Amino acid sequence: MARQVERRSITLEEVAAGEVNHYWTRVVISDADRAELPGGKGWNYVAPETSGALTINAGAFEMAPNTGSGLTDLHSHSQEEFSYILAGQGWIAVEDEIHHFQAGDFVFVPAFARHGWFNDGAEPLRVLFYRPIKAEPEQKEHYDLRRFKVRPAT
Numbered sequence: 001m002a003r004q005v006e007r008r009s010i011t012l013e014e015v016a017a018g019e020v021n022h023y024w025t026r027v028v029i030s031d032a033d034r035a036e037l038p039g040g041k042g043w044n045y046v047a048p049e050t051s052g053a054l055t056i057n058a059g060a061f062e063m064a065p066n067t068g069s070g071l072t073d074l075h076s077h078s079q080e081e082f083s084y085i086l087a088g089q090g091w092i093a094v095e096d097e098i099h100h101f102q103a104g105d106f107v108f109v110p111a112f113a114r115h116g117w118f119n120d121g122a123e124p125l126r127v128l129f130y131r132p133i134k135a136e137p138e139q140k141e142h143y144d145l146r147r148f149k150v151r152p153a154t
Helices: none
Strands: 041-047 055-064 080-089 089-094 096-101 106-109 116-118 125-132
Touching: 055 116, 089 106, 116 125
Parallel strands: none
Antiparallel strands: 041 055, 055 125, 080 106, 080 125, 089 096, 089 116
C-alpha cells in the first residue's frame, strides 16, 4: 500500500481584517539580495532566506575555465535537480558516467546520485539550477531512490 510523504509542514492562521496576507518576503531578488551557497560555490536567489519560498530553491553558479569538482569531489542530495547551461561548456560526472554539455542544454541530476561539475571550455561556465527544498529535519524517513524501482504513478 502506497503512502503519501509530506515534504514540509506549515501552520495556517486566520488573517485579521486589513492585515497583509502573504508568506513571501520578496518577489524580485537582485544580486544584492542573493544568499551565498556554502563554500562560496554559487548563490541562492529563490530560497527561504531570500524570498520566503516554501518548496523551491533556485540559483546560479559560475566556474572559471579548467576548474570544477569533476571526479575528485562528488556530492549528492536527496532531491532531483535540473540545471540550465547559460554560457560555456563542460561535463558533469554522475556516478561513474561523464556527460558533456554546452550553452543551451539542460542537465538532470537524479536524486541521491553522486555528481560533480567541470568546466573544460575556454570561457566561464554559467549555470542556473533548480531543486526542491530539502526535507525538514523532523521528517524521520528518507527514501534512497537507488534502492527502489521508481515508476510514474498510474
